[in-house]
Amino acid sequence: MTRLTHREAGNAINYTAKPFKWSFSGAVAELLLIAAFVLVNIFVYESYWTNIASGKEQNVKEEQVETLFSGYKNPRGAHIPALGEAFAKIYIPSFGTDFSFAIVEGTSDEDLLAGPGHYDNTQMPGESGNFAVARHRVGKGSPFNDLGKLNTCDSIVIETQTNWYTYKILPMAGDASSRQQAASQCLTPAVSSRVSNGDYSDVEGRHITTPDHYEVVNPHPSLDAPLSPDMLPVLTLTTCHPQFSNAERMVIHAVLTESLDKSSGQIPKSLQS
DSSP states (O other), rough: OOOOOHHHHSSOOOOOOOOOOOOOOHHHHHHHHHHHHHHHHHIHHHHHHHHHHHHHHHHHHHHEEEEHSSOOOTTTOOOOOTOOEEEEEEEEEEGTTTEEEEEEEESSSHHHHHOOOOOSSSSSTTTTTTEEOOOSSTTTOTTTGGGGGGGGEEEEEESSSEEEEEEEOOOOOOOOOHHHHHHHTSSSSSHHHHHHHHHTTTOSEEEEEETOOOGSSSSSSSSSOOTTTTTEEEEEEEESSSSSSSSSEEEEEEEEEEEEGGGEEEEEEEEOO
């Protein structure tokens, strides 16, 4: 049997196992690494994979709404969409000429994956009351990610089978004088008066609230009152706030300033390049 020399024996590796020592700090570090790995995967899923799925669904809805727009128009009344059906399009010129999404009827998870969803218990575009629309802020296409960048008097355009409707963002928080000054830049004197010191003075162009404040989609966004023909035709957009959280809601309110019959061949000025 070959024997190791003293030098070889000294250089030999000692494979004797050391006793395991539990370390609290080490355990915490491992848990933090696991948590970070999970969060990164959630982020990738929400920001990337759901965008792909949503894009495919939105393409289907875009085709559906274009088919509706080019089809038969009932002279006796507006088209009444079924749940999940695309029936209108939304444009926000401030976000670029390519910002347009088909709006679907309903706000279920399936509806919101396909596009902005109309709260089906609220009014339709152009009507007195509140045409309210919800959409995700991050992931699933992220169409409402930049709502916080909108300013007073920015345009939001809704296209239906028969009409173009242009809404202008209401003044932000402020006293009656500042709201009046801001509103006068894009609203008529009568509407400016109502949103500065009248029955709509509590309706802000953008504000943050909690999900249980359902009044933001009421016919009058700051009142618990039934629909009335003297109510302003308002558009409301809701989305999650802050990003990557649904703890709160960002809410945008705008008021109708122009309605164009598509048969006239005209399009809103804000969409003209």
